[in-house]
Amino acid sequence: MRRWMSGVLVVVAAITAAAADKQVGTLESATEALGADHIRSIEFSGTGNWYQFGQEPNPNVPAPEFEVSSYTASIDYNTATSHIQRVTRQLVDPTRWRPVPQMAGGRGGEGAQEFVAGGIAWTLGATGGPSTGLPVTAISDAKNGEERTMEIWATPQGFLRAAAANHATSKPINGGGSEVTFMLGKHKVVGKINAQNQVFSVHYWIDNPILGDMLCEAGFTEYRNFGGVMFPGHIVRTQGGKMRLEIMVSEVKVNPPVAIPVPEGMREAMTAPVKVTVDRLADGVYWLRGFQWHSVAVDQGDHIVMIDAPLDEERSLAVIAKIKQTIPNKNITYLVNTHAHFDHAGGVRTYVDEGATIVTLPMNQAFFERAWRNPHTLNPDRLELSKKTPKFLPVTNGKLVLNDSKRPIEVHEQVGSAHSDSVVMVYLPVEKILVQVDAWNTEALSAPRIDSIGGEYVNPYMANLYDNIMRLNLDVRMLVPLHGPRTTTMTELRQALLME
Numbered sequence: 001m002r003r004w005m006s007g008v009l010v011v012v013a014a015i016t017a018a019a020a021d022k023q024v025g026t027l028e029s030a031t032e033a034l035g036a037d038h039i040r041s042i043e044f045s046g047t048g049n050w051y052q053f054g055q056e057p058n059p060n061v062p063a064p065e066f067e068v069s070s071y072t073a074s075i076d077y078n079t080a081t082s083h084i085q086r087v088t089r090q091l092v093d094p095t096r097w098r099p100v101p102q103m104a105g106g107r108g109g110e111g112a113q114e115f116v117a118g119g120i121a122w123t124l125g126a127t128g129g130p131s132t133g134l135p136v137t138a139i140s141d142a143k144n145g146e147e148r149t150m151e152i153w154a155t156p157q158g159f160l161r162a163a164a165a166n167h168a169t170s171k172p173i174n175g176g177g178s179e180v181t182f183m184l185g186k187h188k189v190v191g192k193i194n195a196q197n198q199v200f201s202v203h204y205w206i207d208n209p210i211l212g213d214m215l216c217e218a219g220f221t222e223y224r225n226f227g228g229v230m231f232p233g234h235i236v237r238t239q240g241g242k243m244r245l246e247i248m249v250s251e252v253k254v255n256p257p258v259a260i261p262v263p264e265g266m267r268e269a270m271t272a273p274v275k276v277t278v279d280r281l282a283d284g285v286y287w288l289r290g291f292q293w294h295s296v297a298v299d300q301g302d303h304i305v306m307i308d309a310p311l312d313e314e315r316s317l318a319v320i321a322k323i324k325q326t327i328p329n330k331n332i333t334y335l336v337n338t339h340a341h342f343d344h345a346g347g348v349r350t351y352v353d354e355g356a357t358i359v360t361l362p363m364n365q366a367f368f369e370r371a372w373r374n375p376h377t378l379n380p381d382r383l384e385l386s387k388k389t390p391k392f393l394p395v396t397n398g399k400l401v402l403n404d405s406k407r408p409i410e411v412h413e414q415v416g417s418a419h420s421d422s423v424v425m426v427y428l429p430v431e432k433i434l435v436q437v438d439a440w441n442t443e444a445l446s447a448p449r450i451d452s453i454g455g456e457y458v459n460p461y462m463a464n465l466y467d468n469i470m471r472l473n474l475d476v477r478m479l480v481p482l483h484g485p486r487t488t489t490m491t492e493l494r495q496a497l498l499m500e
């Protein structure tokens with residue numbers, strides 16, 4: 001018995017010695033196992049789900065879900081370049097969308113292509129493209145550049161390469177493996193490697209105008225050998241605590257050519273100053289337009305009321321400067337926030353710093369109060385520096401009036417909208433102007449819409465807008481969109497709804 005036991009001990013000791021020679025779960029062992037030192041570029045494809053972050057029906061629920069029928073990411077690590085192609089179809093929640101038989105199961109079938117090269121981001125595809133067919137640069141490109149570049153380094157091989165190049169530190173974790181941390185510019189990146197030499201999670205923070213320093217996480221599981229390279233079969237990305245992407249990987253190519261020239265004008269567009277054009281809609285009422293994101297200003301007695309603060313602080317500062325030029329010597333006392341979608345609320349904090357009271361529905365107020373407590377250290381905005389306490393004036397019982405003998409402003413809750421559970425429209429009774437958001441972007445003026453399988457349907461957002469105008473018995477002469485190129489009339493709205 002003793003002889004047998006000592007034999008076992010010898011074998012155990014031999015195995016332990018072999019393991020000590022070649023450690024597992026370290027940056028070096030994972031780099032070797034995943035081939036990160038000789039993979040210059042990678043392309044992975046699959047199917048799954050994509051979520052429209054920042055466009056939640058309300059701040060307390062997940063982002064709208066899209067089915068991804070095709071997803072391909074082509075990444076070149078040497079040049080920090082990536083090209084993501086995605087074909088998506090929105091999974092329609094029948095409780096939110098008016099049931100139209102032709103729409104059964106989904107909406108769209110839209111392709112989008114997202115690029116980043118050397119920090120410069122641009123997007124091609126259905127989501128941004130006016131009829132020009134030219135590459136469309138979103139106004140928030142600088143933000144997209146940061147987000148997409150960080151995603152390159154939040155792939156397994158990308159993470160290992162970035163760790164090796166940026167003086168990473170490691171510490172052991174439970175179960176045998178390590179946690180590897182490094183700084184990539186101002187971004188802290190933390191990844192975890194398991195005892196099988198697989199990178200199973202990477203997290204980092206990027207700036208978001210509303211959420212501040214926003215946690216992004218990538219999870220990698222179900223590793224297998226894809227024609228010679230170990231790669232996860234399942235990838236999940238979250239952002240600000242919400243699902244962003246889930247992909248089941250079906251194919252991986254190693255070292256494919258990924259050459260993506262930056263289209264002409266993109267570099268300049270990224271650094272160009274924010275443009276604001278002013279249209280006078282009526283006496284004392286101004287439309288302050290950007291590329292696709294607008295605000296409205298109303299001159300009320302001794303102060304100014306602004307409607308909507310889209311995108312981010314850069315845009316808000318440009319709009320504020322422009323309106324102070326247009327209506328001199330008056331303070332902006334109120335900012336009406338239509339809803340909490342990120343493209344409409346990213347610039348609200350700047351108005352808080354400006355001293356304005358935020359007029360919004362209680363659900364949005366609760367979200368802002370919660371979200372704005374997060375630190376904004378990655379990109380400190382004015383409110384982060386001034387630490388002013390936000391002031392709110394909630395729209396309760398569906399209506400709030402900002403009184404003025406000459407130019408009163410009515411803020412009405414838009415009820416039953418599939419777009420947002422917590423959204424207002426703004427009516428100016430003297431001018432008979434209705435400012436509406438996301439219900440009718442006049443670019444899509446040509447109705448009826450035809451869906452991907454040839455069915456005809458009326459846009460439910462537009463129908464809901466019309467229903468609300470009727471419900472409130474508003475006498476509207478002019479509809480002013482907070483996206484879209486021009487104002488419209490009620491006759492046009494009825495035509496778009498196939499009523500005339």
Ligand SMILES: [Zn+2]
Pocket residue numbers: 339341344419420438
């Ligand atoms: Zn919206």
